[in-house]
Amino acid sequence: MPVSKPIKLTDHVYWVGAVDWTIRDFHGYTTKRGSTYNAYLILADKITLVDTVKAPFKEELMARVASLVDPRRIDYIVSNHSEMDHSGCLAEVIREVQPEKVFASTMGAKALKEHFKIDKEIIPVKDGSDLSLGNLTLSFMETRMLHWPDSMFSYLKEERLLFSQDAFGMHLATSERFSDEIDQAILDYEAATYYANILLPYSQLVTNLLDKVENSGISIDIIAPDHGPVWRKDLAGIFSNYRKWAGQKPTNKAIVLYNTMWHSTELMARAIEEGLRGGGTDVKVMSMGAFHRSDVAYEILDAGALVAGSSTLNNNMLPAMADVLTYLKGLKPKNLIGAAFGSYGWSGEATAQIQEILSAMKVDLVGEPIKAKYVPDDEVLESCYELGRTIGSKLKEIVREGE
Secondary structure (H helix, E strand, C coil), rough: CCCCEEECCCCCCEECCEEEEEEEEEECEECCCCCEEEEEEEECCCCCEEEECHHHHHHHHHHHHHCCHHHHHHHEEECCCCCCCHHHHHHCCCCCCCCEEEEEEEHHHHHHHHHHHHHHHHHHEECCEECCCCEEEEEEEEECCCCCCEEEEEEEECEEEEEECCCCCCCCCCCCCHHHHHCHHHHHHHHHHHHHHHHHHHHHHHHHHHHHHHHHHCCCCECCCCCCCEEEECCCHHHHHHHHHHHHCCEEEEEEEEECCCCCHHHHHHHHHHHHHHHCCCCCEEECCCCHHHHHHHHHHHEEEEEEEEEECCEEHHHHHHHHHHHHHHCCCCCCCEEEEEEECCCCHHHHHHHHHHCCCCEEEECCCCCCCCCCCCCHHHHHHHHHHHHHHHHHHHHHHHH
16 A cells, blocks of 8 residues: 555545646646545544545555544545546445445436446435534535536535535645645636636536525635645635636637648738737737647636637648637637638638637627638738727727626
């Protein structure tokens, strides 16, 4: 068994999870700084394990638990989320530990049974219900579709500690376990990137959940998510950021997103950038030859405009553009304006395909797509510049109206 030590969070709660320093892809979201799979042990009268870890890290989990108590003394296991990075070793842990009871949300109990074929009964808990641990009490709050149907929060009343599963988390492998021990710029970037790539499609549900937590009247001193560091300071800051990100209020920022073969589409992108910048709009130019789709999602989080372009290859847009636009479509960003552009040699279907996807994303399209045959001439580049000015002017008007 590996030498792995727990981290004390409160008098009764310890972090017993695992650090994954090497993971670099999470369902298409690039995790440049790795991740953690957080699990927590509550040393109450009824010793309780909250979540487990990804299957390859099971021995690390068990070693941390064993440094505190004999794992066979665990009375209860609570599964807040049935995704495999949190439940991958659950069936094995149940067989080894033989806990008295295992709890999950109503949907979680069903999912765990169907996915892992667990023989032991999974007891469903209702939204708002309590579980006595003897000297401590867990309260449950359903958080369906944040980001799976089974998701729920568990709240340890006496410690005022919220086990928030995938909410308020980030993919960040560090030796530090608390957010206040980590550089603020890294925290801000990784929390926003996580939200953009995982929770953005569920933003209305996030807003509803924040309202639900605030209206519940519970006091929270610590947030213990299933990924990334534990929050014990500036909880108002992460709550405020989640409310801001969920609101998707457009700012005076435009993304010019493109992919090019022989630089013609790139020339058009730079002309659009000049038009936007000349009108006073902040611009991020992103070539899909240089950026990952999850980088684009991060930038979209606070943007107000998306202008997308591609060369035509084999009667289609370039593969990297099809990739990123499909990804963004699934993330469902809101309140964007935009346009399509591109170059071609003889068929030129890419711009219409981009416009179709932007329309499906409910992007408010500004003007018709701009197409250049072979190499854009001065007239085409001037049209691109004017498109940038037009989009910038409209975006600033939208931002003013929203202030």
